[in-house]
Amino acid sequence: MRAAAALLLLVLGACNAPPPSAFVGGGGAEGEPVGNNTVGEACTQQRHADRSADIYCGSWQQPSGRVRPAGAGGAAEMQALATSGPWRAGLDSRFACGAPRGTTILGDAPALLMECTRRAGGWPYVALVASVGGTAWLADGVLPALPAMERAIGQATGRLRAEGAAAPASGAEALMAERLAARAFGSNDIGTYEALMQAGTRANQAENAAAAETAYRAALGVQERALGKDDPALANTLALLSLQLSNQGRYPAAEEALDRADALARRPGAEEGLTARIAHYRALHLLNLDRNADALVLLDQAAADYARLLPPAMLAARPAPRTLADTFSGGEMLASPQTRSALLGLVEVRRYRSIALRGLDRVPEADEALRSAATLARANRVALPLVSARISRAVAMADAQRGDSAEAATALSQAAAAFARGMPGTRPVARTQLLRADMLSRLDRPIQVIGACRSAIAVLTLLRSGVEAELLEPCLAAYAEEARRDPGASQALLAEMFAAAQLAQSGLTSRQIDQATVRLADGARNPGAGEAIRRYQDAQNALGDLLRERDEIAAGGGGRGSATEALDRRIADARTALAEADDALQAAAPRYGQLVQQATSAADVLAALRPGEAFASVVLTGRSGWTFVLREGRIAAAPVPGGEARIGGLVRRVRASIERTGPGLPRFDTTAAAELYSATLGALGPALEGATALSVAPSGPLLALPFEVLLTGPADPDRLSAAPFLARRFAIAHVPAAANFVGLRRLEGSRATRPWFGFGDFRPPSRAQAARSFPADSCAESATLFANLPPLPSATRELEAARQLLQAGPQDRLLGPAFTADAVRRAALRDYRVLHFATHAVLPSEIACQPEPAILASTPPNAPDAAPALLTASAIVNLDLDADLVILSACNSGGPAGSTAGESLSGLARAFFYAGARSLLVTHWAVDDRMAAYLVAKTLGEMRGGRGPSQALQAAQLSILNDAGRGLPEQAAHPFFWAPFAVIGEGGAVRPVSVADASRL
Structure with a gap:
């Protein structure tokens, strides 16, 4: 349900801000000086023929205030202007204003002053009716602009003739002095806030939750500095922020933001309708959690609250007869911004009710909810493309559920066109085209399927953005079928298919990429x-x-x-x-492509391959999947029967037969290991013939298993020393994506002058520190797991053995209390060819409230919580490395069975690649201390002898396998002992194996 929470936030959360068309002129234009505002920003006025003027302060691109004459200025006329009429109605549509208060301006000119608050953002605003020389003047603007507005009236009426002349005493300024002192903000602050809110809205509508989070968090910071942390105006920004957190799976943080927003929304002076909006957003958060029944309760509450803000005639309106999926026409609604916001909120709530009801299998009610959303929008002439697009897409999904693929394809075509009008070149456009491709595939229209797929893939490629693998499934099938039908064009079609497959990703991968990219964009290192x-x-x-x-x-x-x-x-x-x-x-940022979801061409992969090397990519969807093998200028592809469900079951069986859970070892499941090979690589055996090295880009549950343990044929579980493990055939390196393979292959070797640096002997957080890191009730289990991570006494011995082997100095390590995340960030790591972490890795799959993978360092005793111990993936991107190898000899750094663990490792690897590492050596299960030390030492020794990491690891693994049943007990051939490590990244050149080498192996 993650995609459900993409909102029309512009119209729901910030629609009360005046549109750009409401402003005349523009910031930065030459104008007549009118002094400074209360925070020292220079202000100018742009006068118009009717004697009105717009006032610009600082660098804000919109007017900070306006003044204009309004006819006779008697007491009765002033009172009428301040309480009724078009000017006051315009104020009320955008601001919440108090009662008029008598005062003076320009010495003795009578005036009525109103304190207001902008509905969008909560910024203090001021409105003024004054009588100068018998003429009424109207002025309104942000609070700090009050002296500039007064001076502008003075200059327009001749009260202030000289530019530098001092203004007479102002009763209005005196009346507002206390509030002016308490609100030391300027027009630039408001301009920054509104720009950030617009950026957040754009990112949200483009389904880029991480970028939206960054913008809304920054906007919140501007508000907090100017208005204070307890101002009710913060509630709307917090609610918007909460959705971005929820959409990234950071549920405890989302709940905390929602709770704070809800408390502020109930304070005096809060914007009308905020409680409805917060109930609405909390419901979307619950939809993300698949709590459809709970979400439905809140959606009903929000619907009732929104309805109370709307005129009965608007609720009862009925459109002219049309088909449900028609786009809406008729122009903009003639309604106030508050009414507009409530109407759009109610349309969205009804649409989401249909989603929640469908999730509860209450299909007739879901159809009715969707119909009511479309009816309400059309009847009230809602012409926003995004409203039309979202409803059309929801209608299409309902049609598809009923089996009406033709109607669904039509509605999706309309939705794609509407998204393209409202948000061209964004993920919603691409996702809708992929949904349309699915409907067209059910109608057996392969050419149209490929056309829709090409449109979507072009957008995603430009955005460097991935998409759920399931959405790509019809595209991959269509490309494969066309390649089969047209042998002459098969290689070109398979190249397109390969590029499309690289865009497949899970929500977790997408979030981790977004987090790392946003951290990189902060520019801490560069x-x-x-x-x-x-x-x-x-x-x-x-x-x-x-x-x-x-x-x-x-x-x-x-x-x-x-x-x-x-x-x-x-x-x-x-x-x-x-x-x-x-x-x-x-x-x-030349390695940026390795961090983001970037498709690389098959031609680039083929050009990067060395003699005797093959590249394989496995993409899994819920129902199927595809394996690609690229070698010697050719692409081969084969389906993966059963898709992720079958492969996930096989991976779990293999993992369960490796990991030790009691005093003895489980019996290795040779049948499942052989089935995995047959399902993924078996059909492409001819394309792999003659290769000795393999780089593989797995996906889904395959990320949680080293390919070395796959069996190319049947084997006896009691004679594993003779089993045909894939490790015997290939030196294997794993990569997150083809772009990583190409990018890493283009790098030169490390120029670092020092051999090795080690980190270990971590000190765990106290229970109190862990509890403060995960304070929410839903995170109590995470806090307990975090605090109970065991010490690793053998890690120091492993580090010492590696240090001596590579002849590093005793100063080249950080151990115990000295090993903190901050110390890692400060260390001159670019000087070292090998970095060696012997500690725990913390993965979201194991600690649910930890949103991204991290390496666990020591927690300083005086730290308020455990955050200083977490070296997260998004922080690793800002390290500066030049390392041939990073060893993560952490307990289970590759993660347990399941795709989320492997995807966490993939995110960690991407971050290290961007930081400057070429390869990683990671563990896939809790290792035997002595065997781990041997494998690490043997691998490093082989690398020192000239082998790349993958062949060096292969040599270490085969030295155990080949000695099992001879110098070592037969039990040593069990993968638990020899296969916990895997190379992620650049496998390195494969040195030919001599006769002497073969005898040693």
Whole structure:
């Protein structure tokens, strides 16, 4: 249900802000000085022919205030202007204003002052009616602009003739002095806040929760500094932030933000409708947790609260007869922003009710809820493309559930077009096209399927963004079928299929990539990289805005003309700017492609392969999957029968037959290990013939198992020393994605001058520190697990053996209390070719409230919680490494059985690759201390002799396998002993094995 919580946040959360069209002129234009505002920002006015003026302060691009004459200025007229009429109605639509209070301006001019609060953001606002020389003047603006507005009236009426003349005493300023002192913010703060909120809205609608979180968190910080942490205006921003946290699976943090928002929304002065919005957002959080029944209760509550804010006529309106999936037309609603927000909120709540009801298998009620959402929107002339798109997509899913694929395909076509108008070039466009491809595949329209797939893949490739593997399933099947039908074009079609398959990812992978990318964009290590990332994202947004403008012209029936031609030129320039930003990003952050979900071409993979080497990629979906093998200029592909469900079961069987849970070893499941090979690589045996090295990019549950333990044929569980393990055939390296393989292959070897640096003998957090790291009730189990992580006494011995083997100095290590995450970040790690962590790895699959994988360092005794001990994946991207190998000899650093553990490892690996590592050596289960020490030492020794990491590990593994039943007991051939380690990343050159080597192996 994760995708359910993408909201129309612009209209629900920030619609009360005046649109750009409400403002005349623009910030930065030359104007007449009108002094400074209360925080020292210079202000200017732009006068108009009707004697009105817009006032700009600081660098804000919107007016900080406005003044204009309003006819006769007697006491009765002033009172009427302050309490009724168009000006006051306009104020009430955007601000909550108090009763008028009598005061003076410009010395003795009578005035009525109203203290207001902006509904969007909670910023203090001021409105003024004054009588100067018998004429009434209206002024309104942000609170700090009050002296500039007063001076503008003074200059317009001749009360202040000289630019530098001092203004007479102001009763209005005196009346507001206390509030002005308490709210030391300027127009720049408001401008920054609104820009951040717009950025958050854009990122949310583009389904980029991590970027939206960053924007909303920064906006919240601006509000807290200016308004204080207890201001009710923070509730809306907190609620928006909570959804982004929930969409990333950070549920305790989302609940904490929702609780704080709810408390603030109930304080005096809170915006009307906030409680409805928070109930709405909390329901979406519950949908993410698959708690459909609980979500339905809150959605009903939100619907009732929204309905109370709407006129009965709006609720009772009925549209002219139309089909359910029709787009909505008729222009903008003639309603106040509050009414507009409540109406759109109610439409969305009804749509989400249909999702919750469908999840509870209450299909007729779900259809009715969806119908009521569409009816309410059409009846009230809602013309927003995103509303139309989301309802059309929901209608299509309902049609698909009923088996009506043709109607579903039509509705999805409408939804894709509406998304393209509202958010061109974004993930919602791509996802909708992929859903449409699925419907077309059910109608047996392969050419149209491939067309829809190509449209989606082009968007995702440009965004460097992945998508759920299930959505790609019909595309991969269509490419494979066309390749079978047309042998002459098969290699070109398989190349497209391979590129599409690389975009498959889970929600966990997506979140970890987003977190690491956002941390990188902060520019802690390399400000140039952060600037380049933002420039690239800005260029994407600018192109999207222009494409949206062109689509709006086309939708309105606009033909070709000079304006359209000029827009086309701007679009061409924007495409050029995006390409230039991409070049700058590659120059500033050349390993960025290894971090994000980037598809690389089959041609690039084939060009990167060395003689005797093959590359395999396995992509799993719920119902099927595909394996690709690239070797010697050719691509081969074969289906994976049963998909993730079958493969997951086989992986669990193999893992259960390896991991020790009692005093003895379990019996190795040779049948499951052979079935895994047959299902994934077996059908592509001819393409692998003659290869001695294999780089493999697995997915799903396969990420949690080293491929070395697969069996290429039958084996006797009692004679594993003779079993045909894949380790005997290939030196194997695993990579998160093909882009990592190509990117790492292009790197030169390390230029570091020192051989090794080690970290270990960690000190666990206290129970109190662990509890403060995971304070929510739902995280109590995580806190207990964290506090109970055992010490690793053998880790120090392992580090010492490696140090001596590689001839490093005793100073080249951080142990015990000295081994903290901060100490790791400060160390000059770029000087070392091998980095060796002998400690625990903390994975979300094991500690649910830890949202991303981390290496566990020592917790300082005086630390308030355990956070200083966590070296997270998103922090690792800002390390500066030049390492050939990073050893994570952590207990279970590869994780337990299941895809989430393997994906956590994949996220950790991506982060290390970006930081400058070429390969990792990780463990897939709790290891035997003595055997682990031997395998690490043997691998390092083989690398010192010139082998790459994968062949070095193979040599270490085969030295055990080949001696089992001879110098070692037969039991040593059990994978528990020889196969816990796996190489992730660059496997290195494979040195030919001589006769002497073979005899040793």
